[in-house]
Amino acid sequence: MDSIAFQGLIGLSLAMYLWLISAGLTIIFGVLRIVNFAHGSLFMVGAYLAYTCYGQLGLPFGLALLLSLLGTGLLGFVMERGFLRHIYGIDEAYQLLLTFGFILILDDAVKMIWGGVFKIPPIPAFLDGAWRVFGRPFPVYNTFIIAVGFAVAGGLWVLFEKTWWGRTVRATTSDREMANAIGINVPRVFSGVFVFGSMLAALGGALGTPVRVVAPGIGAAMIIQAFIITVIGGLGNLKGAFVSSLIVGIVSAYGTLFFPVFELFFIFVIMAVVLLVRPQGLFAR
């Protein structure tokens, strides 16, 4: 019984990585009406940058996080300003194709720069160790991840509901042309949101660096799960993304416990059921 509750806690920390990546995906879609297929690659780039700053250069963990966020944000800026911006007007299939092209480029670029081997730096000293939870040692680091995940959720709520920027973004989301007409600089909002979403993905990747393996395939694994979360929760809905991240994280934790080979399979089953019963997603407006 205890081990079941304990596994739920493991699932909760897994859910937080998924939440960070799907939050970025959701926010970008909400405003730009684009699903960034390369969002998982941004997660991966964030992880590698954090690895280089923290694991290779030996910078303090917090500084490494910051640099990884800035670097990935810059990459997001280039993707939006340099490419996506120029094709907003055309059929959305081409926007998907473009971001699909980015995946291929970033995955291979990472292999060229960092090599194909798995990397895993040590956990920073102040977050190392474990509590005893349900009679078992539960890593402090996982507790930290869970705290960050909830803090980001709270922070996003405050950002979108209580701040001027959040209101500007919401106005742009609900009516692009009207926002433009009342003097909101829509292109700048687009860039800002894309960079912000990229940084959320990078935060997930960077935070995972000391505990998850950093390898070229991690972006792919994450984006698939983020898509499943999006389908379950409903596209463009932050609350839906949060709740379905929890569902997917916890289900895959139990899946790993009971059926180690096919943990992903259960998530696909959940997705299939949602598609059949409520194709617009559980939390669609």
Place this chain on the structure above:
Amino acid sequence: MGDRASRRLAVFTGLLVLGLFLLPLVAGQYPLYLTIQILILSVFSLGFNLLFGYTGLLSFGQAGFFAVGAYGCAKILLVAPNLLLGLAGGVGAAGAAALVLGILSVRHTRIYFSMLTLAFGMMIYSIAWKWRDVTGGDDGLVGIPRAPIEIPGFLSLSLATMERYYYVVLVLSLLAMLLMYRLVRSPLGLTLQAIRDSEARAEFAGVPVRTYRLIAFTIAGLYAGLAGALLPPLENTVTPPIAHWSTSAEPVLATLMGGIHTFGGPIVGAFLFFMLKDIIVRFTENWLIWLGAIVVTLVMGFRGGVVSIFAERFLAGGDAPARPEAT
């Protein structure tokens, strides 16, 4: 398209097919191998473009069905060495997989559909990796024979040489192409294009839109399965990377390069794809980064593809109606 232009195109196609049949007389092993690969990708891409160019559904998961075809064919050939059984099994398995996943996928269109197909494609990829007992895991399946074509009491044709297998692939690919050519001009094909151009109008005209999308999805899966099933007898092995999304990118790129608005675009694109790949891999092993760069370049600047440029210059207009580009 004018009479003269279509006659010119017919003559060109005829000469090309004749040339393909005569190729083994002059070409060595490697050009034949490369041509087989081009034919396989042509079939794969034609199926993809039935979904994308004709039905308006962009799938990023076609490698999944390609892999089901390849693994299905390989499993059968290892037990029962008869190419006909292997191909039929591979194509059938891929069609069944496409039908089941299609029922789920076509509940959505546009962005959702693309996300779903990518996710399902990667589900098949992870099955290929992890279901060791059946797929051999990361080792894949090895020692797959290039089995003879056998019809008991009637025909037994050994395919040991590359030339003979080349003819098998050539004939099957041409048949598949011909069938697709007829299909896109049939009432079914026209209905799919009507759905692409205006879902609402098709629906008001009494077309069961979702059923038609499912049919298109299944046919695309069958084509991916045929392409996949033709691969193991050529390579003698099957490994999980053929289910990866970078394999899904191949028909996407070939179709984009050739042009989505024309029937022949994916075939021309498949040819260009392998020419480019053959050149690029001489200089670098990081082939995907170039693949990505080409996709980005095509999307940014050349959305019509090579064939539409050719068609505009020489043939005065393509034959498939253009996909409407929203403003």
